[in-house]
Amino acid sequence: MASNAIGPDSAIADDYLAIEARGLVKRFDGFTAVDGVDLTVPQGAVYGILGPNGAGKTTTLRMLLGIIDPDSGYRRILGAERPHDVAHAIGYLPEERGLYPAMKATEAIAFVGALRGLPMKEGRRRAHEMLEAHGLGYAADRQIRQLSKGMAQQVQILGTLxxxxxxVVFDEPFSGLDALNQQRLERMMRQLAADGTTVIFSTHVIAHAERLCDEVAIIAGGKVPFAGPVDVARDRIPAQVRLETRAADGVWRAALPADAERDGATWRFSLPETGVEPLLRALIEGEAGVLSLSIERAGLHDAFVAIAGEAAARALDEEKPEEMRR
Structure with a gap:
C-alpha cells in the first residue's frame, strides 16, 4: 500500500499513541453501558476488543470516534483530543452495514471516501484499483442490490480503506462473512498493520482475536478487567506440562509438583515457577524413563474465562456461528 496519508494528514504528529482513553463512562436512561474503560493502543498494532454482545464494545468504539460523547472520561485519538479533527485519517466500518442499494460498487466506495475528504475522482480511480486487486473487478459497475451480501460487505470494507x-476501526467485521472471506479480511488486517496502519476491531469470536491481535481489551458488563498483550492474558493461567514416563514409580516422583495428576503413564501438572529444567534433571537422574514431555500454554479462551468469568465466556460461546460450535 502506498502512503497512508491524504491531504492534511501530514499535520498529524508521529509521536502519539493511536488511541488513549481513561475512565470512559456512558449511561443511557440510567443504565451504565460503559463503566470506566481504559484503553491504550500503540501505532501499527492490531488491537481487539473482545466480549459478548451487550458488553459495551460498540458504545466504546463510538465514544472513541466522537460519534457519541462520554459522560465522563478522557480520550485522545491520533494525538487529537477532538476525534472530528482527525476524522479524515480514520476509517470506520460500523456493525450496522449500510450502502445505497442503487449505487454502483465503484461509486459506493468513492462516496464513502468522499465522506472522509477524498475527492470523488480520485476515489473512483482507487476504487477500480482496489476492486481489481481483491478479485471484484467484474462487480465495479454493478449496483449494490445486485451483489451478494458477502460481496456488498467487501465493497463497504474497501470504502472504509x-x-x-x-x-481503521472495525465493529464486528467478520459478522456475515463466509470462511473464505473471513480469511481474506484477516490477511487484509495483517497487511494494514504491516504498512503502519493501526487496526482496532471488536469481536465476540475469540479465535479471530487470538490469531490477529497484538493486544486485546477484554470487556464484560461495561468494564475492562484486562487490557494488554495477548501473551500476558494467557500467562494469567500457568502453562501445563504433559509428562509420559516409562517407570511407574521412583524417587523422581518427589520432584513432581503438588498438583500433578496421573492417568496411566501420563502425568499433568502446572509448569513449576523454576521452569522445566530442574524437573527434567530430577527425572533423568531418578531414571524415570522420559518418553515425552510437552508444555502447553493456555489459550485465550481459558484466559477469558479466568479474567471475565464463566458467565461472560458462556455468552461468547452462545454467540459463535453454528459452524464454530460443532
Missing part, C-alpha cells in the same frame, strides 16, 4: 487512513 479507500482514503488510506492511519487508523
Amino acid at each position: 479507500v482514503h488510506r487512513p492511519r487508523l
